[in-house]
Amino acid sequence: MHQDELFTVNPDVAPPPEPVRDAGPAPVPPGSPLAVRMRPRTLDEVVGQQHLLGEGAPLRRLVEGAAPASVLLYGPPGTGKTTLANLVSTATGRRFVALSALSAGVKEVRGVIEEARRRRRYNAENTVLFIDEVHRFSKTQQDALLGAVEDRTVLLVAATTENPSFSVVSPLLSRSLVLQLRPLTDDDVRDLVHRALADERGLAGAFTLTAEAEDHLVRLASGDARRALTALEAAADAAAATAHREIGLGTVESTVDKAAVRYDRDGDQHYDVISAFIKSIRGSDVDAALHYLARMIEAGEDPRFLARRLVVHASEDVGMADPTALQSAVAAAHAVQFIGMPEGRLALAQATVHLATAPKSNAVITAIDNALADVRAGRIGTVPPHLRDGHYAGAAALGNARGYRYPHDVPEGVLPQQYPPDELVGRDYYHPTQRGTERTLAERVPRLRRTIRGETEREERA
Numbered sequence: 226m227h228q229d230e231l232f233t234v235n236p237d238v239a240p241p242p243e244p245v246r247d248a249g250p251a252p253v254p255p256g257s258p259l260a261v262r263m264r265p266r267t268l269d270e271v272v273g274q275q276h277l278l279g280e281g282a283p284l285r286r287l288v289e290g291a292a293p294a295s296v297l298l299y300g301p302p303g304t305g306k307t308t309l310a311n312l313v314s315t316a317t318g319r320r321f322v323a324l325s326a327l328s329a330g331v332k333e334v335r336g337v338i339e340e341a342r343r344r345r346r347y348n349a350e351n352t353v354l355f356i357d358e359v360h361r362f363s364k365t366q367q368d369a370l371l372g373a374v375e376d377r378t379v380l381l382v383a384a385t386t387e388n389p390s391f392s393v394v395s396p397l398l399s400r401s402l403v404l405q406l407r408p409l410t411d412d413d414v415r416d417l418v419h420r421a422l423a424d425e426r427g428l429a430g431a432f433t434l435t436a437e438a439e440d441h442l443v444r445l446a447s448g449d450a451r452r453a454l455t456a457l458e459a460a461a462d463a464a465a466a467t468a469h470r471e472i473g474l475g476t477v478e479s480t481v482d483k484a485a486v487r488y489d490r491d492g493d494q495h496y497d498v499i500s501a502f503i504k505s506i507r508g509s510d511v512d513a514a515l516h517y518l519a520r521m522i523e524a525g526e527d528p529r530f531l532a533r534r535l536v537v538h539a540s541e542d543v544g545m546a547d548p549t550a551l552q553s554a555v556a557a558a559h560a561v562q563f564i565g566m567p568e569g570r571l572a573l574a575q576a577t578v579h580l581a582t583a584p585k586s587n588a589v590i591t592a593i594d595n596a597l598a599d600v601r602a603g604r605i606g607t608v609p610p611h612l613r614d615g616h617y618a619g620a621a622a623l624g625n626a627r628g629y630r631y632p633h634d635v636p637e638g639v640l641p642q643q644y645p646p647d648e649l650v651g652r653d654y655y656h657p658t659q660r661g662t663e664r665t666l667a668e669r670v671p672r673l674r675r676t677i678r679g680e681t682e683r684e685e686r687a
Contacts, residue, residue, distance in 0.1 A: 259428075259455070259457065262426045262427060263420065271308065272413045283402060288309070295380055295381035295400060295401040296401055296404055297385065297389045298385070299388065299404065299406065301386060301406075301408050302452075304406040304450070307357065310382040310384065311355075320344065320350055322337050322353070324354065324356050326358040326360070326366070331366050331369050334366060337354055338369075338373040338379060342373075352378070353379070353381075353382055354370075354381050359383035364394055368397075371396050371397060383401070387562065409446070409448045413448075414448070428457075432470055433471050438460070444525040445525045447525045460472045460476050460480045499517075501513070502517035502534070505581065506538055506577065509585065514580075514581045518573060518574065522570050532554070532557055533558065535554040535558070535577065538580060539553070539554035540589050540590065541587065543580055543585055544663070545589060545657065545663045546583065546586035546658060547584055547661050548662060550583045553580070556576070557573055584661025584662075586657070586658045589655075591654075592654040593654075599652070606646025607646055607647075609646065610624045611629040611642075612626075612629065612644065613625040614626070615629075
């Protein structure tokens with residue numbers, strides 16, 4: 226059967242009309258998790274994402290039906306992607322269908338599209354198709370959506386935790402509005418916890434939460450609303466089992482199996498511990514570095530923040546003394562993004578061990594900072610004529626590229642030639658150390674400079 230035949234409807238055989246789903250929120254089944262029961266029913270109940278939900282902002286206009294367009298919601302877990310997809314459908318009276326890229330294939334996608342076409346033709350009913358983890362769809366699966374998105378058979382709302390520029394095919398990307406969701410702030414998570422404790426849909430005032438327990442829940446959430454509400458529900462169940470109305474720190478600890486490490490992500494402890502972590506790496510104390518890493522992981526620090534610091538310090542503190550350190554740090558960052566926690570701790574630990582035990586050099590950061598200092602001080606100059614672009618019409622008349630010498634024309638691959646502007650001839654930024662791999666550069670770089678600046682030829686003539 227041809228692919229297009231899958232979507233053909235015989236106009237002479239109309240199916241019996243089906244009722245259109247009420248535009249209000251779908252009922253929540255009894256016994257649903259707290260995070261499901263507390264899912265916002267209106268825009269006013271949504272916490273966070275004000276950059277997308279403010280007056281006139283793109284997501285608000287979409288939810289309110291003023292700007293119907295397919296959308297890709299890109300952001301970390303627990304930031305409201307599924308909730309916002311539901312609101313798009315309920316606020317605009319559309320039928321809502323959800324698929325997960327983890328379990329759905331091309332057959333399921335085409336089935337939803339065929340049903341959407343049938344409903345639009347015979348019931349005048351529009352469909353919102355929500356696809357979670359869309360980055361896990363293959364190119365073929367994503368391509369199957371293009372026609373239906375193009376003619377608005379479905380209003381696609383796709384969610385992904387990965388950058389859609391790299392994980393979504395270009396044709397689908399160009400047909401969709403990409404909106405980036407941000408992690409919830411600690412205050413956002415705190416508001417959700419308070420609401421869940423008091424709301425009739427939640428715990429309905431049956432429990433109170435001590436300040437220490439609340440702080441611990443907020444730390445554990447790390448900007449993830451679902452994680453916070455799941456932990457709160459587990460703690461409430463444990464308190465109910467012992468006939469206690471107050472949820473304390475010990476109850477939260479015992480139910481979520483986390484120690485309340487003294488660590489304030491917004492206070493002095495945050496800065497003190499990350500500073501100690503960085504300085505331990507710089508000082509080559511692998512054991513201390515792992516200790517501080519463990520403290521931050523256990524306290525619920527965002528693993529992406531830790532990965533970013535490792536990437537920075539791979540260049541700042543190790544640099545060319547071990548060029549593979551940056552590769553390890555970047556690989557750890559990708560691993561954390563790809564597999565999440567708790568398994569991501571392994572990649573973070575591996576990168577930490579690599580950086581802490583590697584030979585150290587700050588020559589890279591010193592070099593770029595010195596170069597930036599000259600540029601900011603106005604030491605710029607003009608590009609030498611022989612280095613300028615000579616490919617466009619009229620370039621030759623300006624003298625561009627005239628006299629340029631091609632290094633590959635000589636056996637050594639290096640020849641005398643001026644590369645910097647006149648004002649910066651002889652200015653050295655990079656000074657390799659004698660540590661690690663950089664030891665060989667400490668010998669090679671001066672030789673390169675002498676050859677490039679013609680000093681070798683002058684020495685030979687002398």
